[in-house]
Amino acid sequence: MLSGMKQQVVVGKDGEIEIQTSEPAEGTVVEVIVLVEQDGAETKATQSVPQDATEYLLSTEANRFHLMTAIQNIQAKNKLVNFTPEEWNEEYNLRS
Structure with a gap:
């Protein structure tokens, strides 16, 4: 289950x-x-x-469907991609 918090800071x-x-x-x-x-x-x-970020992300039917499907996949441990930190850095590290 996901939970969240919102704070405004400087x-x-x-x-x-x-x-x-x-x-x-x-x-x-x-x-x-x-x-x-x-x-x-x-x-x-x-x-x-002002629009809350969650409201924005759920503002269209397509977004709602995509996000809810992703949450269900995570909860059911379906369609997950696993990688080691080394594999992540090798593929996606933005540092030169």
Whole structure:
């Protein structure tokens, strides 16, 4: 089962981002997605009605179907791709 949290924080010195929480427990692996507000780039319509990232991702039937299918595949351990950290770095490492 997936769970989530949402916090608005200010980027600190040297780009540091700190999230304050008592959950999940220390040592838990989490995935972090950072959404950056663009000053002056939004229209008045988007400023007056901010859209949550989850709402956006579920806003179309095609997206809902794709995301729900992916969640079901993960829960059922179907169609998963396994690789070692070394294989990942070999294939996708962006560093030169």
